[in-house]
Amino acid sequence: MLRYVYASDLADHPKLARTMFRDRADQFKTRLGWDVDIDAHGHERDEYDDLNPLYVIWEEPDGSHGGSMRFLPTVGRTMVNEHFTDLISGPIKSPLIWECTRFCLTRGAGGHVAAALMLGGGEIMQNFGVEHFVGVFDARMVRIYRMIGSSPEVLGSAGSGRDQISVGLWHFDPDAAAKVAERAGVPLERSRQWFDRAFGTAPAPTFAQTA
Amino acid sequence: MVSVTTARQPLEPILEDLEKAEGLAALQAASEEIRDHYGVDHVVYHWVDSAGDQYGCGTYSDTWRDRYLEQQYLRVDPVILGCFQRFHPVDWKRLDWSSKAARAFQAEAIEHGVGNQGFSVPIRGPNGQFALFTVSHSCDDDMWAEWTDAHRRDLILIAHTFNEKALEFEPDRTPEQSQSLSPREVDAMTFLAMGYSRAQVADTLAISEHTLRVYIESARFKLGAMNTTHAVARAMSRGLIVV
Numbered sequence: 001m002l003r004y005v006y007a008s009d010l011a012d013h014p015k016l017a018r019t020m021f022r023d024r025a026d027q028f029k030t031r032l033g034w035d036v037d038i039d040a041h042g043h044e045r046d047e048y049d050d051l052n053p054l055y056v057i058w059e060e061p062d063g064s065h066g067g068s069m070r071f072l073p074t075v076g077r078t079m080v081n082e083h084f085t086d087l088i089s090g091p092i093k094s095p096l097i098w099e100c101t102r103f104c105l106t107r108g109a110g111g112h113v114a115a116a117l118m119l120g121g122g123e124i125m126q127n128f129g130v131e132h133f134v135g136v137f138d139a140r141m142v143r144i145y146r147m148i149g150s151s152p153e154v155l156g157s158a159g160s161g162r163d164q165i166s167v168g169l170w171h172f173d174p175d176a177a178a179k180v181a182e183r184a185g186v187p188l189e190r191s192r193q194w195f196d197r198a199f200g201t202a203p204a205p206t207f208a209q210t211a
Numbered sequence: 212m213v214s215v216t217t218a219r220q221p222l223e224p225i226l227e228d229l230e231k232a233e234g235l236a237a238l239q240a241a242s243e244e245i246r247d248h249y250g251v252d253h254v255v256y257h258w259v260d261s262a263g264d265q266y267g268c269g270t271y272s273d274t275w276r277d278r279y280l281e282q283q284y285l286r287v288d289p290v291i292l293g294c295f296q297r298f299h300p301v302d303w304k305r306l307d308w309s310s311k312a313a314r315a316f317q318a319e320a321i322e323h324g325v326g327n328q329g330f331s332v333p334i335r336g337p338n339g340q341f342a343l344f345t346v347s348h349s350c351d352d353d354m355w356a357e358w359t360d361a362h363r364r365d366l367i368l369i370a371h372t373f374n375e376k377a378l379e380f381e382p383d384r385t386p387e388q389s390q391s392l393s394p395r396e397v398d399a400m401t402f403l404a405m406g407y408s409r410a411q412v413a414d415t416l417a418i419s420e421h422t423l424r425v426y427i428e429s430a431r432f433k434l435g436a437m438n439t440t441h442a443v444a445r446a447m448s449r450g451l452i453v454v
Binding site (some may be wrong): 129196 | 368
């Protein structure tokens with residue numbers, strides 16, 4: 001299932017948190033060779049994890065991490081505006097734009113996990129009035145994003161080939177959402193249930209809803 | 212009853228006055244005007260500055276405000292507990308009102324005219340600054356859901372307009388860095404000012420319309436404008452673009 005967890009609440013999900021930071025180390029350090037810090041526990045964490053970001057995490061049936069991404073509002077500190085300004089034309093700041101970084105998949109994760117994460121991104125956009133995500137991604141992700149039908153628009157890139165890093169932009173597209181849901185193997189109603197489980201049940205204006 | 216369409220007073224002049232104003236009184240006046248604009252029961256904005264001092268303005272009754280402070284409801288209020296250190300806007304219905312203390316608090320709030328519905332936008336400013344912008348009202352769930360859905364975007368933008376003003380009162384505030392526009396933002400604003408459509412601007416800049424929207428949105432926020440037209444006008448009046 002998809003979980004939406006602020007960093008301050010990660011302690012409630014110890015296994016999920018532990019395996020997420022471990023998988024991030026595996027993806028960003030071991031597999032991609034990024035210059036990231038790994039702590040004594042073998043966890044990859046950076047300064048933005050200390051800003052109480054919101055994580056969207058795919059939880060496997062055994063309670064471990066299957067994939068995740070991290071959100072921060074662009075009106076505050078963001079990785080894009082602090083480390084990748086040379087790739088964009090200037091700082092991107094707006095209450096309607098959130099930054100999405102550290103898109104991570106556990107080794108061997110199926111394509112449905114990446115799609116489920118994108119579905120979670122769609123819930124955030126629809127429910128929180130967010131119009132765009134801006135994020136940093138590597139060349140390897142281009143293929144994955146395309147596969148799940150959620151390709152970002154590239155604002156700028158550095159490097160080439162496998163080492164290319166880009167800043168990209170996502171927007172919500174209802175047609176794409178249906179396709180992404182299909183890829184994820186998750187009905188849209190289920191996705192909404194997971195969202196409501198995290199953020200509380202919303203009043204449903206147009207359809208009957210049972211508690 | 213909330214009216215979705217009837218606006219008593221246009222929103223932009225209210226926010227322009229707010230931006231130009233100096234001092235806390237302007238925030239109070241703006242909260243009252245925004246309440247009247249939307250025809251809702253209450254508009255409240257409060258914040259904790261980076262030194263930990265609390266401030267507030269809004270339309271709740273003095274009796275309720277005093278009661279709230281005296282009872283230290285800050286520790287009980289599910290809106291505070293649900294929004295602190297977070298950054299997603301929230302309908303009060305989604306919050307946890309299940310505890311006995313929360314239910315008693317809610318009953319008392321309704322008694323004091325706060326309303327049974329609310330929508331709050333939390334903002335995390337720099338250096339630990341934190342703010343909450345709230346609109347509350349008395350109506351049924353369907354009507355509230357419809358109203359917040361129609362106005363969510365504006366409420367988020369208004370919340371941030373309030374907060375930009377509040378940040379001006381920050382202790383040890385360094386002089387405002389000029390909110391200069393990036394080259395792409397200047398391009399976008401300039402072509403829009405020249406009367407190009409979005410499609411034409413995107414075409415001219417060889418970017419997609421979605422990417423263009425982000426440059427416009429980022430410029431809009433920097434300019435403190437509520438919409439694109441307003442942003443273009445401001446960019447021109449401030450001499451940031453020349454047409």
